[in-house]
Amino acid sequence: MRLKRERIFRAASDLMRERGFSAVTTQEVSARAGVAAGTLFRYAATKSELLLMVYNEVLRSSIAEGAEHAASTPEPAAAIVARLSPLVAAAAREPENSAAYQRELLFGPHNAKFRAEGMALIFELEASLADTLRRAAPALSDEEARVAGSALFAITHLAIARMSASDIPEIDAINDLRLQVTQIVTGVVHYTPGGRIGR
CATH class of the missing domain: 1.10.357 (Tetracycline Repressor; domain 2)
Structure with a gap:
């Protein structure tokens, strides 16, 4: 679980830094992190929650x-x-x-x-x-x-x-x-x- 969270955190952080919050989708975060969308939403329920987490x-x-x-x-x-x-x-x-x-x-x-x-x-x-x-x-x-x-x-x-x-x-x-x-x-x-x- 900790490793999945770290992958999600890193993917969200990198994508938002590269392209800005408004241009990033949760699908892109889950794809870069290598996790299913449902898994991502167990850690952060929305894109805004991903932003707050990062x-x-x-x-x-x-x-x-x-x-x-x-x-x-x-x-x-x-x-x-x-x-x-x-x-x-x-x-x-x-x-x-x-x-x-x-x-x-x-x-x-x-x-x-x-x-x-x-x-x-x-x-x-x-x-x-x-x-x-x-x-x-x-x-x-x-x-x-x-x-x-x-x-x-x-x-x-x-x-x-x-x-x-x-x-x-x-x-x-x-x-x-x-x-x-x-x-x-x-x-x-x-x-x-x-x-x-x-x-």
Whole structure:
């Protein structure tokens, strides 16, 4: 079973990278993987589920790369940019597939296995961003840190969406991300209870 899943994963990954999500069919994936269509659907019930299965691994790898870069970056805004930049870089390599992946994460069926897996990765990333903010601003409540962590992922999501929608170069998307992260982190670090910005 594991070998069949790996063959399906590799076939779907290669075909989507070569031709883009919209041009690939499940029949082509099953043929390249050397499995029957019914077997493929036991692992991923739809083409969208195949996309989620493949790009969850891209997301997981990008998150791990960002964590590695951030570990040696003490300044909080720079550490968060280091965590998020690999997500933008990965999306820039395959903008059509990245846009489709984001769409499926946001709007796909709630009971889909691979969508739930992808959302869990995002929630873990947001929690790690909240932890970074909490260390930089110890007075921040758990809820305030959670909301700020979600905002940081939201601007990353928009940076990725803008690249696929309007051909913004990766370097510009990352520079915009850096500016927005710095603004959010500066606001959070100088935030005082009651909603006032400290001096």
